[in-house]
Every structure is written in structure tokens, then in C-alpha cells.
Amino acid sequence: MDTAQASAVTNKTVTFRIWRQDDPNKPGHFDEFKVPYTKGANVISCLMEIQRNPVTVEGKRVPPVIWDAACLEEVCGSCAMNINGRVRMACSALVDKLEQPITLEPMSKFPVVRDLAVDRERMFNALKRVKGWIPVDGTHNLGPGPRQSPKDQSVMYVLSTCITCGSCLEACPQVTLDNDFVGAAAISQARLFNMNPTGKMQSEERVRGLMGPGGIQDCGKAQNCVKVCPKEIPLTTSIAVMNREVTKVMIKDIFFKDEEQKSHGGPG
């Protein structure tokens, strides 16, 4: 399609250095590829070009690169990887704005599946740990939900745009391949559900999910998470808010019996 933003094909090429690893247990290496330059190209469109012609600069035929992707518009969270040493979404990484050769490596805080694809299961497990849901009574008709102010909505909406891409974990010095720190994304989700008028009723359960080994106290306040979040979610604010909630529950635990007599409710 010859469009007004037409992609002009030229003789220019783009050079990629891409991490190859056949198996999680095998050592990896880099393959170098040159792909034809097109205006508006991004890292994904170049990886697709390599699929159609998987030949390295040395002229060696290799299997196409394996990477995770789905929506290509930065909303599914699949294609996070290290691009020129910095974690970001590959679909929105425009070639024109990247220094060459463009180096692609898998995220380092998750087990490699193959090449650039990693296993982010720990993120979904963390969502279970913080009970990241509203426990509705059922899917039958029970009328509208509680009213909410546009102001609260605008705060919650931003929190709920988290795409579970893993960038915040990748950038976090506290997260390692073999520890179980829940990370910023799940902490921020706990805040989201605790803000919801119905979710508030189970807020203590979620706060307790953030306590104990691998919980919020493992945060070292490096503040890297908020800098790399592709959705610009105020992750450090979420961590501060939930830290306060955790402290409240801890204090409550100290004076548990008194508290129990005064009120049957959870923390505010």
C-alpha cells in the first residue's frame, strides 16, 4: 500500500547483534544480521524480516530468532527485551532512534526459554500472592457497582494499565533469577485493588500478601522501576503507599487483641 507515510525502501541496511541460545541450559552466542532499512521500521519488523531470510552476515543459514510478541502496539506486554543494554518494548523501539549495531538480548531476571523469549511466570504468581482481583459474589445480575469519583478513577486507571511486561523487575537490583521478590508490578496491583470500593473490603489480605519473605520489605528503593516502566505507572508511589499499609498492619498485629475489641474492620 502506497500510503502518505509511505515506507521508502532504500539500499541502506540495519545491523543487528542478537543473542542466540538454543536451550535454557546451553551456552549462548551472538548472531549478526543485516536487514534492509525501511522508514518507520521497528525492532519487531526487522525480526520479521529475519524470519523471511534467516541468514547471518557471514552468509550462514540459521533458524529464525525466537522472541515473544503479540499486539505490536505496547499493550500486551509480550516483547520486553534488552535493546542496546536497556530494557524496553521491542515493538515501540524505532530503528531510526537506535544506535547501530542494535544489540538484542533477553531479559536477565527471568529464565530464558530460547533466544530472546523468557519465562515470566513469577509475575503472574505474584499476582496470585497479592490476591489481585475483586472477589465478586457471582456473574449473575446484581445491578451496578459502587459509585466512584472521576478523580479516583483517573488514579486507578493508570495503575490498571500495567502490562506485566517485566521491565520493572528487570531494572530492579533486588530482583535476581533465583529469588522470589514480588517486584513493583504486583505491589502496584495490590494498591489498585485496595483503592477499589469493593476491593477495600479485602485490603488486609492483600497487604498481608506483601509481608514476609519476598515481600515489599525486599524493596531497596533504587527507584529504577519507575524509570523504565513503558506505561509510566507511578510505581514508587505505589510502593510508598503499600509500605505505609504494611506498617499499619504490623502495628495492628502488635496490639491485635485491643484492636479486635474495638473494631472488626480491616485497615483503612
Next chain:
Amino acid sequence: MAAAARFTVVGGGLAGLMTTIKLAEAGHQVDVLSLVPVKRSHSVCAQGGINGAVNTKGEGDHPDIHVKDTLRGGDFLAEQVSVKGMCHAAPGIIYLLDRMGVTFNRTPEGLLDFRRFGGTLHHRTAFAGATTGQQLLYALDEQVRRYEAEGKVTKYEYWEWLGTVKDEGGRVIGSVAVDLRTMEIRTFPAEAVCLATGGPGIVFGRSTNSIINTGTAAGRAYMEGAIYANGEFIQVHPTSIPGEDKLRLMSESVRGEGGRVWVPRKKGDPRGPRDIPESERWYFLEEKYPKYKNLVPRDVATREIFMVCRDLGMGIGGRDGVYLDVTHIPAKTLDAKIKGVMEIYEKFVGDDPRVTPMVIFPGMHYSMGGLYVRFEADSRTQTPLEGSPVNQSTNIPGLYATGEADYAFHGANRLGANSLLSCIYSGMIGGPAMAAFAKSQSTSAAAMPEKYFQDAKRYWEDRFATIKKMNGAENPYALARELGDIMTENCTVVRYNDRLKKTVEKIRELKSRWKNVNVLDTGNVANRALSYTNQLWNMLELGEVIATSALLRDESRGAHYKPEFSLPEPKTKDPREDADWMALWRKRHEKWAKTTIAKHSEQGPQISYEEIPTPVLEPEPRWYA
């Protein structure tokens, strides 16, 4: 049948997750198979909102008006009973999502806010910024995670459904699937299987769809005997940003919030958009459709934009592209209501749409057609009978389809913000239907002879072993691009029979070249090229259904537009007042207001047509001027 029967749902988008929730809620065990972690399913891309005639704006809206807009919008090709059920369930569905914590936009009074969308004159679309699909998917994902934590749902993520397991009577008693990481192939016994596998966007190469939407599961089900219906009805969205890797959607909500479509009045005007004064801009949709203006249905808007560029040569700089302009709307309003799409434009094009008008062009977006499913009507209400095993069932016993994968709800053209609704509604009735089906069977699938499962597993192990040895000259990804290019060129906005014939021939050529594929990868871990080569065959099958169905339907209806067979323009503004035209309309209607039925055969799709009952609304001419 024990209460804890086991079911399989394929696909973790809105339709699959709602089907799952309904089954789990009723106490059943559900295996969810998904190509990706379900939270990354394509529903996440839906932007604008979800329709429901909640009528909070004092406009006198009602579910019956929603029914009428939907049936008219689909030019009377939709299945009427399911549409009525869906529209009447819509307000309850929106309330349910609200209770699940969807961060819908609010009015100052704290109520749900609603906006305008195409093909209706009412504020009927609930929305969460411009990432409504994402918010809805997350809400259902969270509910399913809760069931998963309780042990009622087992997710198989990065698993690809390959085909059914049938007993000798032809009843589906399970599935075969492959683990896309370990490449293990195994069977999943199930009392019933639901395909909630989305649309076939990738058959068109570049589209607004996610790259996982190859339509492979529907294509395989069709090869196994499931009817594929209305395949020719492909929605091309009026406003997308063309890109090398995909066409990125610019939501209809941009126009719903006041966005205006225009081109310079002067052909090939070299000036930038901001230098062109108001009087020298041609707002062609507003001019031609004074009532609906920029919010005519998608098929209409797409054709107008396409013709302005291709037939009149009035596109920006003489090329494909028109302006979608929101620069007159305060940036604060844009950020509160459609920030998601503003950011996509900014990130991928580099211009700030709050300041510079966007350049857009139509892009393949959605398939109205899909797997043929049936409904049992409640004779009193003419809506799907609650708990009937017939609802959402394909013609293969035990196989169900919900969401974009089914053909039922949208006819010849889908209205914006009806897709999220149809996904959720079809899941709400599909889940209970599967449970009712299981109950009606005398033998549980789990008690069936092991032989059925072993045979099916062996078939797929052999097929994958054969593909893995393919070392011909054709690159599967390059073949897919050829398929996409010809489908986009000949099977989208304007269709001509000679070109459609060539398309069918080309697809047959690609099918024979498929046999000479090189699988590219002989690895034993995450071998995507291996699974893709298998998918590619199913894509070719679906492409052939779509192109053949388009070739044989000699009329224009909704998204299917053939200039050679279109009715002339009526002489009166209201076509019903032009008696001669009405006679032509009636003749066309009697011949073509039918569902296209495609059945698989070795020689290619066998096409026939099925009458459409109209218990809800008598068809009438569709016009928006």
C-alpha cells in the same frame, strides 16, 4: 454426568475467559489452552469501549434500539435471536464488569460515563480511557486467576490447539495440543471443547490484529468438518496507521469524542495541515452524512476514505491517507478520554496528535464471519433459551465457538464497541450450553476408550515429524506474506470478480508451494517455525474460504462491496420513497439475504446459502444519509 466434569476452552481472550468463568462458577473443571499468557490475548487491543443501552444520558435509549442499530448495521445478515439476547444482556454485562473493578470513566456524579460510537445516535458506549479491551480482559483475567488459585481452572499457556479428538460417532471428546516450549504433544479429554480463538487477521498479512491471530484453529476446525459461515465479511477499519509490521488501530472513539476526518480541497496541496485554513478543508463525511457525520458505520466510512484517495486522488499529497483531526479538542479532554490512542500515534509516528492532525488510512480489522453456531430461541422472548445446549454450538457435536471465532452477531458489518460485548455475551451463554451438552450425553468423554486419544495423538506426532523434515525451497514466512499481500489487495474494501478469481488461483498455487516448504528450524525447544508451518496451511484454507465466498456473492452488502453488482443510488433521500429502487432492493434482498455456508472438501470450499429467520426485526433498506 458428575458435577465436576472437565471442559476445554481454547483461547484466553474475553470470550474464552468468560466461557471459562461460567463453567468454573458452575463447579466444573476447566483447562484453558492459550498461545500466550491469557493476559496478552488480542482482546487487549480493543480501544473504544463496550456498548449497552443503559440510557444514563436522558436520550431514551433502550436495548431494542440497540438491537435495531446492530441488525441494521449488519445489513440484516446477523443471527437475530443472538443479537436480541446480547443487546438485552448488555447493561447487565457492563454492571458486572463494573463490579469486577473495571476502571470505567465516570461522570461527575460518580456514574458510568458513556460516549458516542459509530452507527448509532445514542451515547451507548462505556469506556475505560481508550484501552477498554485491556481493562476488560484484565478484569476477567483476574477472576480466572482467582479460580486458578482455587484449583478450578488449569491454564496451559504457550500451548497451541491442533485439532479435535472424536469418537466414532463424530462427537468431540477432547483435543490435541502442542506445548510451544517443549514441543510435547498431548491430548486433553473434555466433555465439550470451545474454540474462542479470535479472528483471522494475519491471513491478510498486516492488519490491526495481534500476530497470534492467524485463524489457525478455526481453519483446522473447518477442515475437520465445522461449517465456516459468512467468511467474505471482513471489516476494514476506517482509521489505522499503516506500518511495516502491522496496521495500528486509531480507535473509533477518536471520532466519538469529536475527531473530524478531512482532506485538503485542493488536490495534492503541498501545505502542512495546520497551514490549510478551515475554508480549504473538505470534511467529506460531514458533508455527505449530515446526520451521522464522522460516525457513520465503519464500512461506510472506510469506503468513503478509500474512494477519496483511490478514485478521486484527493488523499494527502496524492497518496493513500486522510487527516483525522482532534487538534480542536482541549488536550486535557483528550488525555482523560483517549490518551491510549494518542500515545500510540505519538510513539509510532512521532507526531503529537494533540497538535498535528493524524494521517490515517483503512486497515483490515475484524472478521464478522466465523465458525457457524446455532441458538435455541426462547419462544416467548426470541432470545437464546437459558441453559440450552444448542447455544453457540457448531455443527460438530461437542464443539462450541464463542467470540470473534463465531459468525453470529455482526452480520455484514460490525458496529464499533459491539465486539467486546459479543465476546462476553457469547461466553456467558456458551459456557452453560457446554455444561448442558455434557449432562445430556450418556457416556462421559473421560470414560471413552483410550484408543481415540492415542490415534489422535499419533496423527499429530506424525504430522509434526513430517513437517520437521521439510527441507524444500520455500520460506513459510515469505509464503505467508504473499498470501497477505493478495488478500489485502483483492479481498478488502472493493472487490472485483476477476481479481477474486485470481486470488483463489493464487491461494491454490501457494498451497502447492507449501509442500515445498523449508521448515528452517530443526530445534527441539520452542520451535516456532515448525508450528507456524502447520498454521500456514490452515491460514491458506481460511484464505480460500474468504476469497471463494467473496467471489460467489454477487451483491454489495455491508463490508462486502462489489461495484459491478451494487444497486444504483435511490432518487429520494429516504430510499423507501423511491418505488423503482425499492423493487430492485427487494429483488436483491430475496436473492442474497442469506448466510454463506462453507464446507471443506479436497477440491476446495463447497459454498451454499442458508435462509435467515427474522423473528426479531423485518429487514429494511439500510441508509445513513
